[in-house]
Amino acid sequence: MHEPHVIGDWQECGDEHAGLRVRVHGLEKAEPPRGRDDSAEGLTYFRFRVTVENRSAEPVGIHLEDGQLDVRTGPDGESAFLDWRNSHFIEGFDVYPLRRATAVLYAAAPESALSLVDIQVQLKADDEWTDRYLWSGDMTVPDGPQGTATRADGTSETLAGQISTFLREQAERGQH
Known part of the structure; x- marks a missing residue:
């Protein structure tokens, strides 16, 4: 580990x-x-x-x-x-x-x-x-805006959180 x-x-x-x-x-x-x-x-x-x-x-x-x-x-x-x-x-x-x-x-x-x-x-x-x-x-860390997939476990400051944010933003761009 x-x-x-x-x-x-x-x-x-x-x-x-x-x-x-x-x-x-x-x-x-x-x-x-x-x-x-x-x-x-x-x-x-x-x-x-x-x-x-x-x-x-x-x-x-x-x-x-x-x-x-x-x-x-x-x-x-x-x-x-x-x-x-x-x-x-x-x-x-x-x-x-x-x-x-x-x-x-x-x-x-x-x-x-x-x-x-x-x-x-x-x-x-x-x-x-x-x-x-x-x-x-x-x-x-507070939850993200209503309707987004932001995780409530405070990952935004970690590398995994940054990757999750990037992937979520890319997916949202692909939907529009």
């Missing part, structure tokens, strides 16, 4: 798990459905999704629990509070070919630390560990 991936990008798993791909996406501020945990007092809640897709020819048993996720925020990489009571994990689910499974997770951190959110995931596939993959995003 040399560089983090931008939140929303797919990451292909390594050789021993060929055909599996995973992504972290949907990073946004959101209150948990079953109420705030007392441990998160004074923190800002956010939600994100982890989706696993099976592109192989065989079903794969997927397991993703709180111990397989590490959420860090801010420039110093402080650990975020992962609310396991409100989160929906993937626990021993068989993902068949051309199917997906998604975990919806809730975490909390100080508002001032949400300018940098790093989420590291390590899946267990058929009782074997995959490599660890890291995604990075920013929840403090």
